[in-house]
Amino acid sequence: MTSPRATARPPRAASRRRPLVAALSLAVLLLLAAVLTGQGPSVRPAQSSGQGTAEGISKIKHVVIITQENRSFDSYFGTYPGADGIPMQNGVPTVCLPDPAHGGCVQPFYNAADSNAGAPHSHADEVADVNNGAMDGFVAQAEKGLAGCKATDTNCQYGTKQTDVMGYHDGRDLPDYWAYAQNYTLQDHMFAAVSSWSLPAHLYLVSEWSAKCTTDGDPSSCTNALQTPGRGPDPEIIQNTLIGKCQNGLDLQPCQDALKAAGISPDLATQIDQLISTSCKPTDSYPTCQAAVDAAPVPDDLKKKLTDVAKKLQLPDYAWTDLTYLLHQQHVPWAYYVFNGTEPDC
Structure with missing residues (x-):
């Protein structure tokens, strides 16, 4: 969510097809908590050197980032009214993705389970999922994962256990998230910054980089590490x-x-x-x-x-850069998965 509106935007027709599991490793909601006249708790206006009360973006007092691990937009908001999510007709998905293990294809389906296995989400899996823009590799990669195959294996015997990678939730399961969307703004075209897994995504969230560094505290010694930052050689x-x-x-x-x-x-x-x-x-x-x-x-x-x-x-120093490194040096936790300057537990 990316603006301080108090009401949802008007519904709009879906402008393009985007598969259930879009090219996202995270669904990130940005909630800008604004101080609006007559709405929410009473808050004293900011002081402004005699130039009156704050205007426009200056009204924003807090920025809250809510990160839901390893979820696509469609997994949580694919059926939200007016969102560019799962193409539907009369409440039934009109799309499906190829299923190499069983033949045919798999349609998106409602899944109320709290725990979802999903599918592998390394960079190599992401490349196979997107499949040169066809966006049709998600079921296949999930079945490869079940079989213990690597993302790039070409002779994999696909696992035949049913996957839940095409499952989605709605407002019945996620009343709080859907309330955020209704009362603020739902960003349905925001993609993750990194086509990889949790740790690189965390680093991008804070410092916009996932890297390996050979010299502690020297960003110029860092090189891109999309898959394994600080965890051994790529x-x-x-x-x-x-x-x-x-x-x-x-x-x-x-x-x-x-x-x-x-x-x-x-x-x-x-x-x-x-x-x-x-x-x-x-x-x-x-x-x-x-x-x-x-x-x-x-x-x-x-x-x-x-x-x-x-x-x-040689295992380089952990890829703390910019804000993350400075906080680490001061032994300040910078997220829920970091305590007293230790490495992320993820």
Whole structure:
């Protein structure tokens, strides 16, 4: 909700089709609590140096942000009168999404359950959900998640358990949220800032960035981290290094090619492969890998190459930036999931 109106806007016809689970990882309601004449509790007007009472936006005293985790707009407001939500005719949804596990497609359906399983919501899942703008991959990704498949798996045996990803709620379940919409303004075209999961979304909410930082307190040392801010190296970074290409269980040829490109002779390849597999896994810290490299009986020039690769394993300082970092330094909680300057519990 994004303006201090006291009444709902007039209903309007839906201008475009947007699927039940829109490209949102969060449904964010911004409630601007304004001091309006004759409405709400009596509040003393702001002092204004003899220029009369505050006008327009200056009347706003508080901005309250209500964040509902992992909910699409349509999940909560898809049937709100006048909203650009689920296309309906005579109370029945006129759209459905492909269902690869069972065939046919799945229509949106009313679901009053308090707990909803939903579907995976990593960046890769988001890309598959949106499907180049077709917006038809949500059911398929939910069924992949049930089967334990990765978002990008192409030979997945889809899980056949019924998903609730096409379920929606309405005012019967959410009287408070719908009252906010009725008494203020419902923003039906607000999308999440990040196509990923909770933690990156929290960071975007506060500092408009999800990043990894190599130097504590230095934003210039930070780089974008859409999927894993402060939680180890991004897989896409590791997979293109010697470590990523020489892990056990992977095709041997990429490893051999990478070793050759790094100037590593074949007689050292087996030893290096063992070193990487046992001591330089992406889950290990940089010091652990560094110690293994230092102890390995390999030439110094090779140690340097391995050390350069190992640096990518170093867990950087948590990606606090801007306001979040300043509050953390002062041991001030900046949200419900942060206490006494600790990392988010999410």
